[in-house]
Amino acid sequence: MDLLAWLRDSDPALRWQVERDLAGEPPSTWEATRARVATEGFGARLLALQDPDGQWAGGAFFPAGFRGDEPQPWTATTWTLNSLREWGVDASVLAGTAARLAEHSRWEYDDLPYWGGEVDCCINAWTLMNGLWLGADVEGIAAWFVEHRLPDGGWNCEWVEGSTRSSVHSTLNSVKGLLAYETATGGTTAARAARLAGEEYLLERRLLRRLSTGEPIVPGVGAFSSPTRWRFTALNAADHFRAADRPDPRLAEAIELIRAARQPDGTWLQAADDPGRVWFDVDVPAGEPSKWLTLSATRVLNWWDARG
Structure with missing residues (x-):
């Protein structure tokens, strides 16, 4: 092929x-x-679904009317902005959206204002990235990550429930947000130190294994699916280190896991996707060759091999 x-x-x-x-x-x-x-295509379809108040599906993180009696839906504002940003839509196409969200959108948690973020690390990371893209004032969120890093170096979205141990899911999304902040603004010394500490937390575990037992760091760490959304996998994490251009030797095992998943025709297969409402499908069913995964995995391997 x-x-x-x-x-x-x-x-x-x-x-x-x-x-x-x-x-x-x-x-x-x-x-x-x-x-x-x-x-045209995916981007145009999502843009056409925007509400007059700047949101999608009438909500910040959950669609309007969500009662928690179904799997997490993927249609609300934050998830839609994530897709449009990742797909490369120019911010000028969404002119005025940042202001409309500032006026009309509130987080489901404590009715907090949209661009101020809330208490969830992953949500704040996406809001930081989306705000940088759309030109919103999100300096407060960048500072929030510095203040809420845990003693072991990373972050955990359940810190508000008392957790004091970091999560690889929360930490990966947090360092992604901080890298975007540095790239867009130059960052701060404290924010850069926080990002590097979070990356070190992941590297110590080689993106794969618990420090205590050597067992897989999370279920499905080697099962790649698209869209990635919040999920930590070896491919999602390796792609962050590619974006940061940090080819640390401790990535080697994860890189070889990614390489081993390549099919003889050069493709990567879709694993099971998350359940939950979507606006429309953007990738193939489980078990079929995924163009999105093949792009991501090939890009990671090319970067790694070129960097030696």
Whole structure:
């Protein structure tokens, strides 16, 4: 199979990344494809679903009317913004959205204002990234991560319930947010130190194993699925270190786990996706070759191999 041709035959949200990161196309090519994300395919469909008040599905993290009697839905504002940002939609397409969310959107937790964040590390990380993208004032959230890092180096979304031990899920999402903050603003000395400490927490465990027992760090660490959403996997974590350009030797075992999952035709297979409402499907069912996973895994391996 011509892997690049297969990957190019995709929605613009995926295709522009293939052109830039795998095919080595000039900026004039992939930037033109990226611009199409807002006008066709997945991106255009999500943009058309925005509520007049700037939200999606009438809520910040959960859709309006959510009662907790169904799996986590993936349609509300934060999840939709995550997708649009990750797909490369230019912030100018969403002009005015940051202001409308500041005026109309409140977190389900304690009715807190949207751009102030709340108490969940993962939610705050996504809000930090989305605010940086849309031009909102999220300096307070960046400082929040410095103040709420746990003594073992990472973060845990259940700190508010009294947890004092970090979670790899929470820590990975937190360092992603802090890296985006550094990239966009230059960051602060304290925020950079917090990010590096969180990365060290993950590296000490080689992205794979508990320090205490050597057992898998979380169930499904080697089962890759797309969309990734909140989930920690070896691929999701390795992709962060690629973005940070930190090829630490302690990544080697996780990298080889990713490499071993590659099929003979060069693709990676979709694992089981999260249940829950979606606006529409953006990837294949479990067991089928996933273009999103193949892009991500190939990009990680290319980076690692090039860095020696």
